[in-house]
Every structure is written in C-alpha cells, then in structure tokens.
Amino acid sequence: MSEEAGDGRAVRFAYNDEIIENKGKGESPAHEESSEGQDPVESATQESGDGLLGLKVRNFGPLIIAQNYERMQGTGSAVWQAAEAMLQMMTLPAYQTMLNDRKVLELGAGTGINSLAAAMSKGHVVATDGDLESLALIEENVKKNQFQLNRPVVVRQLVWGDQAQIKAIKQEFGLFDVILGSDVLFEAIEGHLLVTVYELCAMQGVVILTHTPRESARENSILQSFSRYFNMTQSIVSGTDVVCTFLTRKITYY
Secondary structure: OOEEOOOOOEEOEOOOOOOOOOOOOOOOOOOOOOOOOOOHHHOOOOOOOOOOOOOOEEEEOOEEEEOOHHHHOOHHHOOEHHHHHHHHHOOOHHHHHHHOOOEEEEEOOOOOHHHHHHHHOOOEEEEEEOOHHHHHHHHHHHHHOHHHOOOOEEEEEOOOOOHHHHHHHHHHHOOEEEEEEEOOOOOOOOOHHHHHHHHHEEEEEEEEEEEOOOOHHHHHHHHHOOOOOEEEEEEEOOOOOOEEEEEEEOOOOO
C-alpha cells in the first residue's frame, strides 16, 4: 500500500511493521507479527498504509530514531524510503571512506538519521532543515544516539535559497566536502536547492541525493538545472526503486 500526500504524490516509509501504535480510523495495523530477532536494517522495506499515524521510535541498526508523523504531518517527521536507501549506501566501505574526517552537510535532514550515520563514519556533520519542528526532532535524535557517535552532530536551520542563512552557515563552517539530501526533490523549488548546494559545496566536494521517483518531469527538471555547474551520474540503490544522484563540481579553467 502507499500513502498519498496532499497533492496526490505517493510517499513511502521505511520499516513500518511493528511500530504502529495509533491504528487510526479504527483499523488494525498492517503488520502485527513481531520481527523479534531480526536486524531492523536487514528487514524488508514496507510501504505505509492508513494506520501509519502513530510512528514513534524505531531501531535502524544501532541508531534509535524518534519519528512523529502523527503530530508534525510533514515530510521531515519520519524515515522515508529514500533516507533508508542512503543509510544502506553509507554502510559500504567506499562511502565510509568518503565521509571519514570530512565536513558533511545534510539538507532537509528530517529525523536526522543520515546525519547520525555520517557522524558514525567519523564525519564532521551539520544537520540542517528549514522546519523548526524538524530541527527539534533532529536534536532529540542526536541526544538519543550521542553515545553511538564518533563525532557530535551540529544542528542548524537552513531554508534553501535563503542567502542570509546560507552566508551564516558558510561563515560558521566554511564549505563542505560532502552534501547529503534524501527526498529533497519532493518539495524543492527549482533554483533554490541549486543555489544552496552551489554556495556550500567545496570545489572538490561531492553531492549525494537519493529520491523515490514520483513526478519524473519535475524531478528531472530540478536535477538538470545542476548540469551547468555539476557533473552528474545516477544509479538505482540495490534492492529498491530509489534513485541515487551523484554530483561533482565542474572545474572551469580560464
């Protein structure tokens, strides 16, 4: 089953089996069987149904992630399939090497799960979101997982395209070696995401975006806007329908 967003776009949650606490509309949870003894990170990804309004806390491997879809009703309130796919990618040695001792920025961090995973790979991580409730949720998850992290995670507000906030981030942290974003195309305004990434990505930096395809024409238009300034390669994350877009800055020689 899929949950439809207010504008008709289908969205998917990661791992919603035994965590449903509020059945909603008098319905039973879609999955009542316990997955006791199974590593949550290795369990099959499930799609959401109408009962998925009581998401609370879920284990993703060693990470304990609080989610609050029932109260927040926003895209930053739960772990989506694209975030789980990025989490899967960050278990690979090549990505762990890429993150190790690098300055990492996450855009639209939501629950902060990918920022936490990057910090576990010894990245110097700044988790950002434009939504204040999402920032509070990220702070909560940072506290829940502080003893798992190799380095602390810094949380800051960043509205894409906001020049004052972009400048403040740049002044405080400089440019970033790695920029992460999962499902950032879902609500992105064309141009705002590009200028944010362009202003904050180091010349030798990389940008890793994951998204579940929903509106291909719109999503491709946003990604193509990057092509003037970035080289782009795309692949499908193994075992999912999530697209991973890998961007590196084009170097212009004068």
